Amino acid sequence: MVRTTKISLAVAALAGALSFSSIAMAADPHAAPTPDRQSWTFGGPFGKFDQAQLQRGFKVYREVCANCHSMSRVAIRTLADEGGPQFSDAQVKALAAEYKVKDGPNDSGEMFERAGRPSDKFPSPFANPEAARASLGAAPPDLSVIAKARSYSRGFPMFLLDAVIQYQEHGADYIYALLNGYTDANDPNWNAYFPGHKIGMAKPIDNGAVEYTDGSPATLQQYAKDVSAFLMWTAEPKLEERKKTGLRVMIFLLILAGLVYFTKKKVWANVQH
Amino acid sequence: MASASTTEPTRRDMLYIATGAAAAVGVGAAVWPLISQMNPDASTLALASTEVDISSIPEGGILTVKWRGKPVFVRHRTAKEIADVQAVKVDTLPDPQADSARVKKPEWLVVVGVCTHLGCVPLGHQGAHDGWFCPCHGSDYDASGRIRSGPAPRNLEVPAYTFVSDTKIQIG
Amino acid sequence: MSGHSTYVPSSAIGRWFESRLPIMGLMHSSFVAYPVPRNLNYWWTFGAILSFMLVAQIVTGIILVMHYTPHVDYAFNSIEHIMRDVNWGWMIRYAHANGASMFFVAVYIHMLRGLYYGSYKAPREVLWILGVIIYLLMMATGFMGYVLPWGQMSFWGATVITNLFSAIPLVGDAITTWLWGGYSVDNPTLNRFFSLHYLLPFMIAAVVGLHVWALHVVGQNNPAGVEVKNIERDTIPFTPYATLKDAFGLVLFLIFYSWFIFYTPNFLGHADNYIEANPLVTPAHIVPEWYYLPFYAILRAIPSKLGGVVAMFGAIAILAFLPWLDTSRVKSAAFRPVYKVFFWVFVMACLGLGYLGSQPPDGGYVIAARILTAYYFGFFIIIMPLLGLFEKTKPVPATIADAVLAKNGATASAH
Numbered sequence: 001m002v003r004t005t006k007i008s009l010a011v012a013a014l015a016g017a018l019s020f021s022s023i024a025m026a027a028d029p030h031a032a033p034t035p036d037r038q039s040w041t042f043g044g045p046f047g048k049f050d051q052a053q054l055q056r057g058f059k060v061y062r063e064v065c066a067n068c069h070s071m072s073r074v075a076i077r078t079l080a081d082e083g084g085p086q087f088s089d090a091q092v093k094a095l096a097a098e099y100k101v102k103d104g105p106n107d108s109g110e111m112f113e114r115a116g117r118p119s120d121k122f123p124s125p126f127a128n129p130e131a132a133r134a135s136l137g138a139a140p141p142d143l144s145v146i147a148k149a150r151s152y153s154r155g156f157p158m159f160l161l162d163a164v165i166q167y168q169e170h171g172a173d174y175i176y177a178l179l180n181g182y183t184d185a186n187d188p189n190w191n192a193y194f195p196g197h198k199i200g201m202a203k204p205i206d207n208g209a210v211e212y213t214d215g216s217p218a219t220l221q222q223y224a225k226d227v228s229a230f231l232m233w234t235a236e237p238k239l240e241e242r243k244k245t246g247l248r249v250m251i252f253l254l255i256l257a258g259l260v261y262f263t264k265k266k267v268w269a270n271v272q273h
Numbered sequence: 274m275a276s277a278s279t280t281e282p283t284r285r286d287m288l289y290i291a292t293g294a295a296a297a298v299g300v301g302a303a304v305w306p307l308i309s310q311m312n313p314d315a316s317t318l319a320l321a322s323t324e325v326d327i328s329s330i331p332e333g334g335i336l337t338v339k340w341r342g343k344p345v346f347v348r349h350r351t352a353k354e355i356a357d358v359q360a361v362k363v364d365t366l367p368d369p370q371a372d373s374a375r376v377k378k379p380e381w382l383v384v385v386g387v388c389t390h391l392g393c394v395p396l397g398h399q400g401a402h403d404g405w406f407c408p409c410h411g412s413d414y415d416a417s418g419r420i421r422s423g424p425a426p427r428n429l430e431v432p433a434y435t436f437v438s439d440t441k442i443q444i445g
Numbered sequence: 446m447s448g449h450s451t452y453v454p455s456s457a458i459g460r461w462f463e464s465r466l467p468i469m470g471l472m473h474s475s476f477v478a479y480p481v482p483r484n485l486n487y488w489w490t491f492g493a494i495l496s497f498m499l500v501a502q503i504v505t506g507i508i509l510v511m512h513y514t515p516h517v518d519y520a521f522n523s524i525e526h527i528m529r530d531v532n533w534g535w536m537i538r539y540a541h542a543n544g545a546s547m548f549f550v551a552v553y554i555h556m557l558r559g560l561y562y563g564s565y566k567a568p569r570e571v572l573w574i575l576g577v578i579i580y581l582l583m584m585a586t587g588f589m590g591y592v593l594p595w596g597q598m599s600f601w602g603a604t605v606i607t608n609l610f611s612a613i614p615l616v617g618d619a620i621t622t623w624l625w626g627g628y629s630v631d632n633p634t635l636n637r638f639f640s641l642h643y644l645l646p647f648m649i650a651a652v653v654g655l656h657v658w659a660l661h662v663v664g665q666n667n668p669a670g671v672e673v674k675n676i677e678r679d680t681i682p683f684t685p686y687a688t689l690k691d692a693f694g695l696v697l698f699l700i701f702y703s704w705f706i707f708y709t710p711n712f713l714g715h716a717d718n719y720i721e722a723n724p725l726v727t728p729a730h731i732v733p734e735w736y737y738l739p740f741y742a743i744l745r746a747i748p749s750k751l752g753g754v755v756a757m758f759g760a761i762a763i764l765a766f767l768p769w770l771d772t773s774r775v776k777s778a779a780f781r782p783v784y785k786v787f788f789w790v791f792v793m794a795c796l797g798l799g800y801l802g803s804q805p806p807d808g809g810y811v812i813a814a815r816i817l818t819a820y821y822f823g824f825f826i827i828i829m830p831l832l833g834l835f836e837k838t839k840p841v842p843a844t845i846a847d848a849v850l851a852k853n854g855a856t857a858s859a860h
Contacts, residue, residue, distance in 0.1 A: 045708055073522060073525040073529070074529075075315075075316065075319065075529070075530075077315075077319050078315075078529070107329065118319065119316070119319035119320050141720070142721075144525065145525065145719040146719075148711060148716060148719040149716055149717070149719035149720045150716060151716035156800065162709070162712065163704075163705075163709050163712045166708045166709055168708075168709055168711065168712070170716070171716065195729070235719070237528075237529055238528070238529075238535040241535075242535060242536070242539075242707055242710070243707065243708070245536065245707060246703065246706070246707025246708055247707075249703050249707060250700065250703060250704075250707070252295075252298075252299060252302070253299075253696060253699055253700045253703060254700070255295060256292075256295050256296065256299060256696050257693070257696045257697060257700065259288070259291055259292040259295050260292055260296075260689065260692050260693045260696050261693050262288055262292075263288055263289060263292045263689060264689040264690055264692070264693050266286075266288060267685050267686065267689055268686060268689075268690075271483060271681055271686065272483065272849050272850070272853060273483045273484055273485075273681075273849060296692075306532070306533035306536055306537065307504065307505075307508060307533075307537070309532045309533055310508055310511070310512075310531055310532050310533050310534060310537060311511070312532055314512075314526075314530040314531045314532060314534070315529070315530040315531075315532075316526065316529075316530040317530075
């Protein structure tokens with residue numbers, strides 16, 4: 001009798017929960033399509049960035065994105081870091097020198113421009129967001145952590161499962177989908193994946209816009225893939241180190257758990273509990 | 274675990290030793306990052322060099338620039354100062370060092386402006402040798418930055434630097 | 446129950462010191478000789494896990510402060526500095542941010558265990574109320590900590606939560622202005638939240654001290670819900686038995702915690718908090734951290750500003766009255782077949798409220814939230830008092846030793 005009450009209550013509660021979620025599905029008014037899940041080298045517990053892809057992605061960023069978007073929290077020197085694009089120190093120095101950086105004040109109290117150094121952050125294309133808005137109509141977001149600042153809802157129960165399957169690349173998938181989402185030939189500001197579909201950024205890149213030297217196809221899809229990976233790296237430059245450390249920690253904790261378990265078992269062997 | 278009431282497990286048991294050792298290793302590995310985080314971070318290490326334009330320093334003048342958060346003195350020495358410091362008998366000094374070992378070009382002296390006694394900033398063109406004089410505890414340095422009298426044990430430190438051009442040096 | 450320590454140091458120096466400050470004896474009687482019911486299950490390891498989490502949060506927090514800048518212009522960038530430049534900074538920050546969530550995971554399990562086994566009942570009322578105070582302090586600490594990275598959710602979460610106080614009649618607006626130190630959430634607010642976020646954990650530690658003290662006076666409850674009658678037969682010494690069991694529970698918990706730190710560090714956070722705070726643009730959905738979601742759902746379920754705020758705080762305050770709302774003479778749900786069902790429905794209602802708190806407040810969601818809110822309060826105000834009077838409980842074992850024998854006998858015969 002008690003058991004049946006319990007089961008019937010559980011069933012009732014479960015049915016209730018399911019009906020809520022079906023209400024949710026039907027009532028969602030912001031129905032932008034869900035970005036497709038791409039396969040990334042940096043996904044999963046053993047994920048690593050593809051160095052060549054990051055280098056290509058940087059090229060796309062530099063020649064296209066950087067014309068409007070700042071990336072002010074990323075230091076140029078990190079392009080040489082392990083777990084990143086890993087340009088050589090000499091390459092990074094030369095790259096840095098191509099940027100003009102505002103510095104000062106000098107001895108006469110004036111600000112001046114100098115060649116960039118690796119220790120500088122990437123200089124912004126506009127002095128401030130207001131200047132960007134005045135020139136472009138809207139201030140483009142900073143790209144430093146954009147791949148972590150963008151996401152999309154996977155709904156119940158996928159959002160819970162994502163923790164188990166370690167799906168963490170929502171941002172990169174969204175950026176990839178967005179760059180491929182300019183599907184209205186008549187309206188450069190229409191985007192399939194942007195909430196509300198009207199995006200301030202007109203179609204920024206198309207086939208052949210950036211020249212690749214490593215034989216990768218110069219297509220929009222390839223650009224989008226590479227620059228999304230690059231932006232994942234700028235958002236999470238320690239990703240490789242994190243996953244590598246995590247593997248060691250997990251192995252250690254599993255061994256420790258086994259040791260503590262058997263110790264505990266041995267100590268408790270003489271106790272009724 | 275050394276409870277008097279438990280007689281059964283002995284300390285020599287391999288399992289207990291292994292568990293204790295593994296736990297100790299784990300604690301050690303977890304503590305290391307917590308200590309290491311106080312070391313200079315990547316942005317600090319990246320700023321470890323600075324360029325100085327020395328063309329505007331008049332003869333006899335001292336320019337103070339900041340490098341790694343500390344003052345560095347760039348001194349444009351006069352012919353007399355150079356002659357004086359070169360004439361000193363090296364083995365009479367507390368920290369014997371020839372002037373030629375402390376400069377790249379005799380007219381330019383570059384030293385870290387931190388007294389080797391307890392870290393105060395010495396004052397230029399003062400003291401018995403017209404070099405530097407530390408107001409904190411009276412250490413007296415000559416125009417080569419060498420300690421002549423007072424409690425400081427060593428000469429003012431010469432940082433690593435290079436002449437990028439005749440009018441520009443890079444410190445660090 | 447904890448008794449006087451019979452601890453005698455073995456060395457002469459130890460005895461000299463002990464006769465002047467008997468701290469070793471205190472430690473010995475509290476954590477070595479302290480008698481623990483022999484039938485505790487793994488749900489009882491969460492006390493130790495929570496102690497660990499408190500220390501871990503304080504240690505990682507003190508370290509983060511070494512690199513963080515509490516100023517509206519620098520806070521967001523200083524977090525990025527920690528993530529990019531500081532040695533191991535990414536790990537320490539992720540450990541702290543996810544540590545807050547783990548702390549709440551553990552505290553919710555700890556509280557539900559108390560609710561299931563009747564740990565709030567006499568003589569543990571003060572122990573329970575101290576726990577409610579710790580929980581409240583944790584909520585305040587977590588909320589203010591979430592403001593510090595100065596992202597969009599930080600800013601708008603702070604704005605929404607501080608605006609709750611404006612619901613108070615007459616003085617509400619004055620209180621809100623006072624909380625802000627201005628006319629909106631701004632630099633003064635960030636600075637005071639930083640100061641208090643640093644202070645409150647130490648207050649938590651102090652109340653935890655009282656909580657443990659009260660525990661050691663009345664002794665632990667146990668799955669049978671009967672008090673210790675014979676120390677020899679019913680209990681075992683804390684060390685090594687409970688320490689090792691706690692250690693095993695803690696290591697399992699660390700595996701769970703490490704999964705989040707190293708593999709899904711941003712799963713429990715919100716993407717919008719990687720956008721720097723902008724007082725001119727509100728995010729599409731403002732969502733608090735997951736551990737507040739049930740209360741956020743209750744807040745939004747009530748169609749009146751003041752009513753919602755009262756209900757939300759009432760939902761927490763009611764926990765303090767639990768010892769007197771429950772009229773049952775039996776503690777453990779193991780012997781309360783009907784309560785057990787209502788308890789699990791309550792757990793599901795809380796999870797449901799949590800889910801609803803994360804969804805936009807419209808249509809079916811609001812209706813569902815109202816039903817679950819009614820159940821939440823009904824569970825405490827109606828079910829608990831009435832059930833104690835009418836429920837037919839199962840026979841309760843006379844002693845803990847009997848409960849252990851019955852359980853082991855049952856498993857033996859089942860084999």
